[in-house]
Amino acid sequence: MKKVCVNWPKEAFIDGLVNAKYWQDFADNAKAAAAEIYKVKDYAAAEEALKKVLKEFSPKEIIAVGGEENPVLAGIYSRLSTAQTSVYTDKFDIAEHAASADVGISTAEFGVGETGSLCVDNYSYEARVTSMLPFVNIVFVNANYMVENVTTACQIIGKVFKKGYCGFVTGPSRTADIERVLSLGVHGPNKLIIIAVENEGGTE
Amino acid sequence: MARDLKKEIKAKLNDDIMQDALSRFADQYPGSRLKSYAGQDIEELRENLRLMKLDAVDHIEELADKFEENVKARGGEVFRAKDGDEVKKFLIKICKENGVKRVVKSKSMASEEIHLNECFTEHDIRVKETDLGEWMIAIAGHKPSHMVMPAIHLNRYQCAEMFEKELQEEVPGEDIPYMIQKARQTLRQEFLQADMGITGANFGIAENGAIGLVTNEGNARLVTTLPRIHVVLIGYEKLIPKTEDAAKILRLLPRNGTCQKMTSYMTMIDGPTPVMTKKDGKWVEEDRKQYVILLDNGRLEAAHDPVMKQVYQCVRCASCLNVCPIWTLVGGHVYGHIYSGGIGAILTGLLNGIDNFSQFSDLCIGCRTCTTVCPGKIPIPDLIDELRNRYVKEHGTPTMDKSFFDKVLNDRGLFHKLLLKAGSVGQAPFKSGKYIRHLPLFFAGMTKGRSLPTIADNPLRDRMARLEKQNPSNPKKKIAFFSGCNTDFVFADTGENVVKVLQNLGMEVVYPMGQSCCGKPIIGVGDRETGKKAAMRNIEALESVNPDVILSACPTCAETLAETYQSLFKDDPVWGPRAKAFCAKVREFSSFVAEEYKAMGKLIPASGGEKVTYHDSCHMKRGLGVFEEPRALLDATPGVQLVEMKNCDKCCGMAGSFGMKYAEVSIPLLEEKVENIKATGATTCVVACPSCMMQIGGGLDKQDTGIKVKHIADVLAERL
Numbered sequence: 001m002k003k004v005c006v007n008w009p010k011e012a013f014i015d016g017l018v019n020a021k022y023w024q025d026f027a028d029n030a031k032a033a034a035a036e037i038y039k040v041k042d043y044a045a046a047e048e049a050l051k052k053v054l055k056e057f058s059p060k061e062i063i064a065v066g067g068e069e070n071p072v073l074a075g076i077y078s079r080l081s082t083a084q085t086s087v088y089t090d091k092f093d094i095a096e097h098a099a100s101a102d103v104g105i106s107t108a109e110f111g112v113g114e115t116g117s118l119c120v121d122n123y124s125y126e127a128r129v130t131s132m133l134p135f136v137n138i139v140f141v142n143a144n145y146m147v148e149n150v151t152t153a154c155q156i157i158g159k160v161f162k163k164g165y166c167g168f169v170t171g172p173s174r175t176a177d178i179e180r181v182l183s184l185g186v187h188g189p190n191k192l193i194i195i196a197v198e199n200e201g202g203t204e
Numbered sequence: 205m206a207r208d209l210k211k212e213i214k215a216k217l218n219d220d221i222m223q224d225a226l227s228r229f230a231d232q233y234p235g236s237r238l239k240s241y242a243g244q245d246i247e248e249l250r251e252n253l254r255l256m257k258l259d260a261v262d263h264i265e266e267l268a269d270k271f272e273e274n275v276k277a278r279g280g281e282v283f284r285a286k287d288g289d290e291v292k293k294f295l296i297k298i299c300k301e302n303g304v305k306r307v308v309k310s311k312s313m314a315s316e317e318i319h320l321n322e323c324f325t326e327h328d329i330r331v332k333e334t335d336l337g338e339w340m341i342a343i344a345g346h347k348p349s350h351m352v353m354p355a356i357h358l359n360r361y362q363c364a365e366m367f368e369k370e371l372q373e374e375v376p377g378e379d380i381p382y383m384i385q386k387a388r389q390t391l392r393q394e395f396l397q398a399d400m401g402i403t404g405a406n407f408g409i410a411e412n413g414a415i416g417l418v419t420n421e422g423n424a425r426l427v428t429t430l431p432r433i434h435v436v437l438i439g440y441e442k443l444i445p446k447t448e449d450a451a452k453i454l455r456l457l458p459r460n461g462t463c464q465k466m467t468s469y470m471t472m473i474d475g476p477t478p479v480m481t482k483k484d485g486k487w488v489e490e491d492r493k494q495y496v497i498l499l500d501n502g503r504l505e506a507a508h509d510p511v512m513k514q515v516y517q518c519v520r521c522a523s524c525l526n527v528c529p530i531w532t533l534v535g536g537h538v539y540g541h542i543y544s545g546g547i548g549a550i551l552t553g554l555l556n557g558i559d560n561f562s563q564f565s566d567l568c569i570g571c572r573t574c575t576t577v578c579p580g581k582i583p584i585p586d587l588i589d590e591l592r593n594r595y596v597k598e599h600g601t602p603t604m605d606k607s608f609f610d611k612v613l614n615d616r617g618l619f620h621k622l623l624l625k626a627g628s629v630g631q632a633p634f635k636s637g638k639y640i641r642h643l644p645l646f647f648a649g650m651t652k653g654r655s656l657p658t659i660a661d662n663p664l665r666d667r668m669a670r671l672e673k674q675n676p677s678n679p680k681k682k683i684a685f686f687s688g689c690n691t692d693f694v695f696a697d698t699g700e701n702v703v704k705v706l707q708n709l710g711m712e713v714v715y716p717m718g719q720s721c722c723g724k725p726i727i728g729v730g731d732r733e734t735g736k737k738a739a740m741r742n743i744e745a746l747e748s749v750n751p752d753v754i755l756s757a758c759p760t761c762a763e764t765l766a767e768t769y770q771s772l773f774k775d776d777p778v779w780g781p782r783a784k785a786f787c788a789k790v791r792e793f794s795s796f797v798a799e800e801y802k803a804m805g806k807l808i809p810a811s812g813g814e815k816v817t818y819h820d821s822c823h824m825k826r827g828l829g830v831f832e833e834p835r836a837l838l839d840a841t842p843g844v845q846l847v848e849m850k851n852c853d854k855c856c857g858m859a860g861s862f863g864m865k866y867a868e869v870s871i872p873l874l875e876e877k878v879e880n881i882k883a884t885g886a887t888t889c890v891v892a893c894p895s896c897m898m899q900i901g902g903g904l905d906k907q908d909t910g911i912k913v914k915h916i917a918d919v920l921a922e923r924l
């Protein structure tokens with residue numbers, strides 16, 4: 001998958017700015033922005049959480065990105081498909097099913113404590129449609145990759161942002177254009193579900 | 205095209221739905237905004253943003269060149285457009301070249317500034333706004349009434365009518381979630397079928413050619429993802445040097461704009477990105493075409509204007525509207541163009557021409573509330589004054605304003621005679637003449653909603669000979685008392701009390717008879733030359749008695765004497781230094797007295813009693829920064845207990861000439877003030893400004909509240 005930076009921790013993260021201690025701020029603010037959060041200790045627990053979440057939506061079609069870069073995720077995606085659920089991970093398949101898929105699964109590079117935002121690298125078309133078109137967006141992020149605020153986040157982005165498409169996602173799509181009543185899911189996802197993995201290198 | 209602004213305002217004031225929406229919003233906004241800043245140093249964030257943008261505008265050509273170079277290096281095309289016509293020509297050309305039939309748009313006020321949509325329609329190109337509010341408004345053929353919440357003036361039933369018009373089916377107005385899903389389905393098809401997506405930009409980054417978009421609905425992400433062509437329409441004022449600098453905008457814009465720490469989506473796009481299209485039944489991936497249009501339309505001229513360049517500090521959060529007492533009453537439409545409120549008046553003046561500006565520039569009452577929240581710290585009322593000055597310089601002062609000021613306001617004896625005459629014949633001679641618009645209120649026969657004060661039979665100037673006899677023999681300081689028109693002619697008793705309080709402090713008070721109106725009414729309409737004459741006359745008169753302190757009990761006069769006089773003569777080699785020395789001696793009454801009391805150990809809280817409440821005058825609080833001192837004085841006054849009212853520092857609606865010219869807007873502001881005063885249970889409303897005293901006193905009397913209005917000098921003098 002095309003990315004602004006192929007290895008954010010190695011090339012973008014600035015020493016001392018990325019720290020798990022900002023997790024709680026991130027979680028509090030993301031929840032305040034109507035995101036759902038599951039913090040899990042490893043990918044095995046993540047898979048369990050993911051399956052539980054998916055049960056609620058009983059999706060017919062899932063489109064998913066991030067498997068190319070992370071074989072563990074690729075494994076999880078392959079185990080999601082059932083007789084009732086098709087999972088698409090190839091970019092052309094994703095394009096074909098983007099408009100009809102019920103759930104999109106994607107990845108984020110880090111979280112921002114001050115705002116509860118996820119920094120997403122969306123250079124590829126498939127990453128963008130996966131996170132925007134389905135009614136539900138589930139996002140994997142490393143729970144240790146947290147920064148304090150928007151200033152530090154922009155410093156990190158600035159280090160590697162030479163071309164492409166990236167930014168922040170903070171909660172689901174929303175509007176208050178009718179009588180200032182908050183309504184979710186106007187153009188993008190109605191639900192943003194974050195699965196934060198504490199130990200990415202841990203048990204598979 | 206001449207507009208009947210008064211008629212438009214009246215219609216808006218009678219729009220109960222809009223009135224209800226705006227007043228609820230105005231109530232909730234300040235608290236919600238502050239909540240989103242919890243734990244942040246707002247002033248530091250504002251200053252960082254101001255400095256970054258100031259630096260950007262000072263290097264605007266460099267930034268633009270670099271931005272252009274970087275967009276091109278990444279495969280984008282850049283077009284610099286002088287004005288809207290050039291944008292339209294260019295866009296139609298690329299639409300033809302690329303076979304564009306359908307266009308979706310997101311986040312582009314610049315495109316509305318140049319009326320872009322009409323041009324597409326003329327060329328048979330389908331164009332859809334995708335922001336929910338703008339989509340609804342466009343269906344109805346309305347204009348947005350707010351930069352962030354375009355449909356805030358409508359209720360759900362009115363919105364449902366727009367849905368029905370577009371979808372040709374019944375849409376239940378009570379069901380907002382249903383409407384949202386309908387909009388999602390309808391607009392999703394527009395996104396999927398569009399050939400071209402047009403966005404604006406919240407910022408453009410010179411170092412890498414990226415643009416940033418801040419949205420909540422996510423429409424900007426779809427507009428920049430699905431169509432095969434992306435057009436960016438960006439004004440020069442959006443350019444910033446580095447990606448890091450975006451943070452300086454992003455930490456303020458969502459908080460001020462929508463009271464969120466961050467919007468749902470903040471998207472940065474750098475160069476052409478991949479897009480997939482189906483060709484002959486097969487998906488093909490290629491880079492989309494990207495065209496970046498840098499729009500001038502008056503912006504570059506503003507960038508090189510030492511005063512107007514401050515508009516580059518605007519991030520279009522619209523918080524200046526949200527706190528504006530006038531916008532809150534009349535809504536955005538009366539401002540005539542896409543940009544509304546105070547900043548809208550300025551932007552319209554710079555981008556759409558000064559004639560458009562002049563039509564509604566006086567909807568700014570100069571209360572300065574916007575300056576306390578603006579993320580870029582733009583002195584909006586000062587920029588409006590400056591544009592007004594330029595307009596008058598070019599087009600001249602309305603003759604009646606000028607000659608009336610020269611003949612009457614500058615001649616105190618004549619002024620008083622006219623006032624008495626006006627009072628005796630029920631204001632008849634002054635009822636509807638154009639020239640009265642900038643005179644103090646008591647000329648106008650506008651008794652609706654407030655009583656008019658009676659003119660003192662004996663003006664203060666005629667009482668001074670008697671009062672000066674009471675001056676202490678060994679004075680601490682010599683004070684030249686500048687009364688201002690209201691204190692001289694209407695509140696002469698308050699004037700006496702000012703003198704008594706000062707004499708009690710051991711001060712010698714003298715009243716130079718050569719003084720006239722401070723000049724604010726004529727400077728306020730933009731005639732600085734006539735204002736200079738008033739200033740020279742007053743400087744000469746007050747200097748002649750060689751005072752230690754020049755004091756006024758009117759914050760507007762004090763501000764004019766202390767600050768405006770300096771700026772009037774700042775390039776004058778003779779009057780410049782003279783005005784500077786003069787201005788350094790000017791003091792406002794309540795802060796001066798508080799300082800003296802404190803030095804004497806008299807500024808200590810006393811036991812309470814009668815409930816009083818205090819109203820902050822706009823010029824006092826946000827002009828002079830005085831708000832603690834009057835409260836400290838009240839606290840130190842025995843038998844008085846201060847209870848704060850809701851929105852104590854919100855404009856009472858007088859605002860100099862405004863209260864007269866736009867009585868229909870002034871009166872609702874006054875009524876709100878009276879309600880807030882009544883709710884405190886106070887028996888007296890204390891003010892430190894004669895104009896507010898006139899307005900609030902009139903409102904309290906008209907409603908028969910039994911609540912008195914007193915100048916703080918009256919309260920202090922009563923207990924000497």
